[in-house]
Amino acid sequence: MASDQQDPDALRVYFSEELRRTRQRAKLSQSQLANALGCTPQWICQLEKTDKTVSEQTALDLDTYFKTDGWDQDDGHFHRIHTAIRRAGRLRVLRPGFKTYLEYEPKAIGLRCFAAQIVPGLLQTEEYAHAMMDPSDPKDTLDARVASRLDRQGLFTRDKPAMTAFVLDESVLRRPVGGGEVMANQIDHLISMSRLMHVQVLIMPFEQVTPEALSGGLILLTFPREPELLYIESGNIGHLIGEPDDVFMAGVYFNRMMGEALNQAESIEFMRQAREAYS
Structure with a gap:
């Protein structure tokens, strides 16, 4: 991903791929993850297809659920990707x-x-x-x-x-x-x-x-x-x-x-x- 750190679209795709990979590693269906997070399976599907904007709260919720590295300090894996998306988006519009x-x-x-x-x-x-x-x-x-x-x-x-x-x-x-x-x-x-x-x-x-x-x-x-x-x-x-x-x-x-x-x-x-x- 190093070459794509300035591309918000590429980072959104990366977020989606990481979500899908992490969910599958946990042997969860989209419906099971949706139930755990209190959202709909359609929402998870849209996130994994990059059809939905990634909110900061979504990233934090995913980190908390999967206990990613740094989740307890609001600096988990998904939140770090979300931060990179925002930063790259700002640079694009300058x-x-x-x-x-x-x-x-x-x-x-x-x-x-x-x-x-x-x-x-x-x-x-x-x-x-x-x-x-x-x-x-x-x-x-x-x-x-x-x-x-x-x-x-x-x-x-x-x-x-x-x-x-x-x-x-x-x-x-x-x-x-x-x-x-x-x-x-x-x-x-x-x-x-x-x-x-x-x-x-x-x-x-x-x-x-x-x-x-x-x-x-x-x-x-x-x-x-x-x-x-x-x-x-x-x-x-x-x-x-x-x-x-x-x-x-x-x-x-x-x-x-x-x-x-x-x-x-x-x-x-x-x-x-x-x-x-x-x-």
């Missing part, structure tokens, strides 16, 4: 270039981000993230995309959280992604995040016409020893840039945008007022 970026983001001790259109993924609520997705995509794909964004937010809650600064264009607050309730909750989340010691959320109002802000979003990553990196997106392609001159100029642009943005207290009040439109 835009080109962003996968490389994600290798560096968790290592950063500092992050600066300017968002010109939507709330950046690191600050999105689950509902907002879902509302950003194309509803015509398969549910597995949508869930993988949302899970990937939410997992990244561990940057704020780890033992030594990164120092982060976000400048959000006013349009981020005015664009009604997901409708009124979703936006009201999203703005509440932004205000909550902005009160954390290691998070700064500043708003760039429409009347501040800053040339740098009109050029699009960017993310700057700072590391303990390695040089800074710049991440920008163009169309559906992400670019991770390490050229010192480009990274330096992006830092200059970001500092200018911070200077033109409202200060923290003003930004919080601005967000409160913007939220009233969704109440």
